Amino acid sequence: QVHLEESGGGLVQAGGALRLSCVVSGLPFDRNPMAWWRQLPDSKREFVGASRAPGYTTTYADSVKGRFTISRDNGKNTVFLEMKELKPEDTAVYFCAAALPGSNWLTRSSTYDYWGQGTQVTVSS
Numbered sequence: 001q002v003h004l005e006e007s008g009g010g011l012v013q014a015g016g017a018l019r020l021s022c023v024v025s026g027l028p029f030d031r032n033p034m035a036w037w038r039q040l041p042d043s044k045r046e047f048v049g050a051s052r053a054p055g056y057t058t059t060y061a062d063s064v065k066g067r068f069t070i071s072r073d074n075g076k077n078t079v080f081l082e083m084k085e086l087k088p089e090d091t092a093v094y095f096c097a098a099a100l101p102g103s104n105w106l107t108r109s110s111t112y113d114y115w116g117q118g119t120q121v122t123v124s125s
Contacts, residue, residue, distance in 0.1 A: 002026035009119030022096030
């Protein structure tokens with residue numbers, strides 16, 4: 001049984017920082033590309049960033065590049081999203097997602113087979 005569980009969301013003032021975590025069970029994890037997506041109110045889900053596997057290089061949406069950082073602890077089956085310089089427009093539900101080993105096209109939501117339930121991030125102005 002595959003399970004992804006996000007945590008770390010909350011309310012923060014603009015300019016602040018948060019760290020999201022996603023613990024994964026039921027997958028090899030060290031061979032799974034992992035990503036973060038977000039869903040803004042009344043909007044479709046959008047790509048935030050991804051960590052490839054193997055190699056663990058990262059790619060980010062232009063809107064978060066330089067402010068958000070993805071890292072992973074393969075020993076703990078956990079992927080992190082460090083967010084700094086948060087803006088009100090970053091307010092969204094944030095989801096982690098896992099793709100099967102060898103997957104490409106990491107900016108496409110259809111690439112991902114497993115999703116968490118999401119964690120709310122609210123940035124006040």
